[in-house]
Amino acid sequence: MTTAGSTAAQHHLGTRRLLAAARFRRLLASRLAAQWGDGLFQAGLAGAVLFNPERHADPLAVAAGFAVLLLPYSVVGPFAGALLDRWDRRRVLVAANLTRGLFVVLTAAAVALGLDGVPLYAAALLVTGVSRFVGSGLSASLPHVVDQDHLVEANAFAATLGALAAVTGAGCAVALRGLFGAGDGGSASTTAFALLGSLLAAWLASRFRPGALGPDEVVEPDRTATAVARGLLDGARAVWRTPSVAAALLALLAHRAAFGASLLLTLLLMRNTFTDFGPFKAGMAGLGEVAVAGGAGILLAGLVTDRLVDVLGRRGAVCAALLLAAVTQLGLGLPMLLPTTLAASFLLTFAGQVVKLCVDAAVQGDIGDEVRGRVFALYDTLFNVMQVAAVTAAAAVVPLDGRSAGLVVAATVAYLLGLAGYLLLSRRGTAPG
Numbered sequence: 526m527t528t529a530g531s532t533a534a535q536h537h538l539g540t541r542r543l544l545a546a547a548r549f550r551r552l553l554a555s556r557l558a559a560q561w562g563d564g565l566f567q568a569g570l571a572g573a574v575l576f577n578p579e580r581h582a583d584p585l586a587v588a589a590g591f592a593v594l595l596l597p598y599s600v601v602g603p604f605a606g607a608l609l610d611r612w613d614r615r616r617v618l619v620a621a622n623l624t625r626g627l628f629v630v631l632t633a634a635a636v637a638l639g640l641d642g643v644p645l646y647a648a649a650l651l652v653t654g655v656s657r658f659v660g661s662g663l664s665a666s667l668p669h670v671v672d673q674d675h676l677v678e679a680n681a682f683a684a685t686l687g688a689l690a691a692v693t694g695a696g697c698a699v700a701l702r703g704l705f706g707a708g709d710g711g712s713a714s715t716t717a718f719a720l721l722g723s724l725l726a727a728w729l730a731s732r733f734r735p736g737a738l739g740p741d742e743v744v745e746p747d748r749t750a751t752a753v754a755r756g757l758l759d760g761a762r763a764v765w766r767t768p769s770v771a772a773a774l775l776a777l778l779a780h781r782a783a784f785g786a787s788l789l790l791t792l793l794l795m796r797n798t799f800t801d802f803g804p805f806k807a808g809m810a811g812l813g814e815v816a817v818a819g820g821a822g823i824l825l826a827g828l829v830t831d832r833l834v835d836v837l838g839r840r841g842a843v844c845a846a847l848l849l850a851a852v853t854q855l856g857l858g859l860p861m862l863l864p865t866t867l868a869a870s871f872l873l874t875f876a877g878q879v880v881k882l883c884v885d886a887a888v889q890g891d892i893g894d895e896v897r898g899r900v901f902a903l904y905d906t907l908f909n910v911m912q913v914a915a916v917t918a919a920a921a922v923v924p925l926d927g928r929s930a931g932l933v934v935a936a937t938v939a940y941l942l943g944l945a946g947y948l949l950l951s952r953r954g955t956a957p958g
Contacts, residue, residue: 548670555729556663557690562722564694573636573712588920609898614662614738618730621658626723628652637713665898666738680885685827692820699813760903763896772950773884778911779943780877783936785915793927802863815870822875830882850876851940858933
C-alpha cells in the first residue's frame with residue numbers, strides 16, 4: 526500500500542473511533558446545538574434589520590450590524606481566553622450557554638418592541654459576547670476528548686458539522702420568518718427560537734464530570750484582572766513562537782478581510798439590485814441560497830481537507846486555497862450576477878474553511894494546553910476585528926446597489942497579499958504536514 530493510502534486508511538479508522546467515543550459525541554452535540562442557535566440568532570437579527578419592511582438600513586447601518594455581531598468576540602476574547610485557562614471549562618460552557626439563552630430572549634423582546642439603534646444593538650452585543658466563551662471553550666476542550674493522533678480529523682469533523690449546523694440554523698430562521706412574518710413581531714418570534722440551542726448545549730455540557738475538559742494545569746496568576754491583562758499578550762507570544770500558527774493565522778486574516786467586503790456586496794446586491802433569475806431568488810430568500818451555497822462549501826472542505834493536507838502538506842493546502850479564492854473572487858465576483866455570486870459563495874467559503882481547518886489544527890496540535898485558550902481567544906479577536914474593519918471600510922465607499930468592481934479587485938489583492946505573507950512567515954520554521 527502507498528504511503529498516501531496508508532494515511533487515508535488511518536484517517537478512516539480514526540473517524541470510526543471518534544464516533545465511538547462517548548465524550549467526543551457529547552462535546553460535538555453541544556457544539557452543534559450552540560452553533561445552530563448562533564446561526565438562527567444571527568440570521569433572525571439580520572432579517573429583522575435588513576429585510577424588515579418596518580425598518581430601513583444603508584451600507585453603514587449594515588456595517589454597524591456586523592460590528593454588533595462580531596466585535597463582542599474581540600472585546601470578550603481576552604477575558605474568555607484567560608479564564609478558560611483558569612476555570613473549569615465544563616462549568617464555563619454550562620453557565621455561558623444559559624446566560625446566552627437569557628440574552629437571546631432580551632434581544633427578541635427588543636425587536637418585538639420596535640427598538641432600534643443602541644437598545645437593540647446592546648442586547649445583541651450581550652448575546653454575541655457570551656457566545657465567545659462557548660466557542661473558545663469548545664475549541665480548547667477538544668484535545669481532552671480525542672487522542673492526539675486523531676486531533677486533526679476530529680477538529681475537521683467537528684468544525685465542519687458545527688459550521689453546517691450554523692447554516693442550518695440560518696435556514697431555519699428563513700423558514701420561521703415565512704411562518705411568523707417579516708415585521709417586528711415575526712422577527713422577534715424567529716430570533717427567540719435561538720433559545721432552544723442554548724438550552725440544549727448547556728444540558729449536554731453539564732453531563733461531563735467536573736474537570737473533564739481541562740485545564741489540566743493552571744499557570745495563570747491568581748488575580749483575574751492580571752490574568753485578563755496578560756491574556757492577549759501571552760497568546761501573541763505563543764503564536765509568534767510557533768511559525769506554523771503565525772503563518773496560518775495571517776492567511777486566515779487575509780481571507781476574512783476579502784470575505785468581509787464580498788459579504789457586504791452580496792447583501793446589498795441581494796437587497797437592492799438582484800431580481801429572481803430562473804430558479805434562483807433574490808432578497809431574503811437569496812441570502813438563504815447564499816447560506817446553502819456556503820454550507821456546501823464547508824461540507825466539501827470538511828470532506829477533502831484531510832486528503833489535501835496528506836497530498837500537499839498543510840502549507841501547500843493553504844496556498845492552494847488562497848489561490849483558488851483569488852481566482853474565484855476575480856472570475857466570479859466581477860460579473861455581479863445572481864448565479865455567479867452563488868457560485869462564488871460556494872468556492873470562497875470552501876477555500877476559507879480549508880484555511881480555517883489548517884489554523885485550528887495548528888493551534889490544537891502545536892500550542893500547549895496551558896496557553897491554548899488564550900491563543901484561541903487571540904485568534905477569534907483578530908478574526909472578527911479584521912472582518913468588521915473590512916466591512917466598515919467597504920461600507921464607506923460602496924454604492925447602495927452594491928455594484929463596485931473596485932472592491933472586488935481589492936478583495937482579490939487581499940488574497941494574494943495573504944499568500945505572500947503566509948509564505949514569508951512560514952520560512953521562520955518548518956510547518957507541520
